[in-house]
Amino acid sequence: MLDTTLQQIAAITGGRATGDVRVLGAAYLDSRDPVPDGLFVALAGGRADGHDHVGTARAVLGTRPTARPTVVVPDVVVALGRLARHVVATRDTRVIAVTGSHGKTSVKEFLAAVLPDATATRGNQNNELGVPLTALRLPPTGGDLVLEVGARAVGHLTYLAGIAPPRISAVTALGLSHVGRFGSPELLARAKGELVEATSDLVVLNADDPRVLAMAGRTWARVVTFGARGDVATSGVRLDAEGRASFRLHSPAGPADVRLRVVGGHQVANAACAAAVALGAGVPLAQVVAGLERTSGPGEHRLQRLVRAHDGGVLLDDCYNASPASMAAAFATLAAVARAGHRVAALGPVRELGALHDRAHRAVAAAARHHGVEVVAVGPDAEPLGGTWVPDVAAAAGFLRERLTAADALLVKASRPSRLERLVAALT
Secondary structure (H helix, E strand, O other), X not given: OOOEEHHXXXXXXXXXXXXXXXXXXXXXXXXXXXXXXXXXXXXXXXXXXXXXXXXXXXXXXXXXXXOOOEEEOOOHHHHHHHHHHHHHHHOOEEXXXXXXXXXXXXXXXXXXXXXXXXXXXXXXXXXXXXXXXXXOOOOOOOEEEEEEOXXXXXXXXXXXXXXOOOOEEEEOOOOOOOHHHHOOHHHHHXXXXXXXXXXXXXXXXXXXXXXXHHHHHHOOOXXXXXXXXXXXXXXXXXXXXXXXXXEEEEOOOOOEEEEEEEEOOOHHHHHHHXXXXXXXXXXXXXXXXXXXXXXXXXXXXXXXXXXXXXXXXXXXXXXXXXXXXXXXXXHHHHHHHOOOOXXXXXXXXXXXXXXXXXXXXXXXXXXXXXXXXXXXXXXXXXXXXXXXXXXXXXXXXXXXXXXXXXXXXXXXXXXXXXXXXXXXHHHO
């Protein structure tokens, strides 16, 4: 939370204040959901210009004067980052940052439960806007700041780490997500490793991912690993009929039994990563286990267990996003849930794979066959996934209503552009 004058914000950001008031709330982007006494960040986009929608904002950060007291700056995003950097630097803050191709949102949610007094990223606000907005929610006393950080190019994580320099960081795993955007798996690894290079005290790495483990050579910080060969490991993993995992956690602090509330066997690795971070930060083992078991899930459309309207059968809604690795993990969860009936997956394509697109989709199809999953490929770009192809969501909904019985379990998963949440809505 901010507690400063507009003139002080201008001095921090290199801007010019028109008027002066005291800002006593957090920064926000949506004028339809204002923060009382907060700072409205006016962005000019293709559809709307925030400068024209300041409403009754206490104060505004923008590139031109508005009807409300405003700090005028050349670049709003840069100024927001400067303001957040000032807040982090002037409060007693321990920054914990998590990145990776997949799993980072879940690890962040586990950590937020283990550290209930922490200020944590909401949703997946992990970019040059989300990171400073999260930092600007810090209370005056500071405390732990748990950040999910993403990258779209080499240099991005260096920039974000400059806003909130991490004392502790974790890299979950490197897959093929967004490799088309980066250009190659090597450039993806280079970009993600920038967070490791910026970390001062403790780096947590996936011992089962060679490209992640190799990042140990990019830091002077203490390194702790998780995974089958890690300092923090798991054994005896079992999934119940709801798809929730129980396992034995092994760590330098001792062993413990854990039963997760979140759905999916892949969450075991995410929980181990969070445990390694928390234990390395000095959190007692009992508090770590309690937090892991209390975590309810990373949010809407992230492997949520729902009920189909037409027959009462199980629908696993995992359509928020997709990568080849997360597809395979979702198939394993589907197999655990569908112990009696058929296992069916309505899938859209995985995006941003570049030259690896066809090969990756063949691998997804092979993983589906391995788990005994019948694929319904939805949309014009989904044919490489094999199985039964349908042209659109409406056709998929009709086909699945005819095909499924109450004993069958259905998974819905795709990258965001496919918008398969429309299929979930049609079936629930």
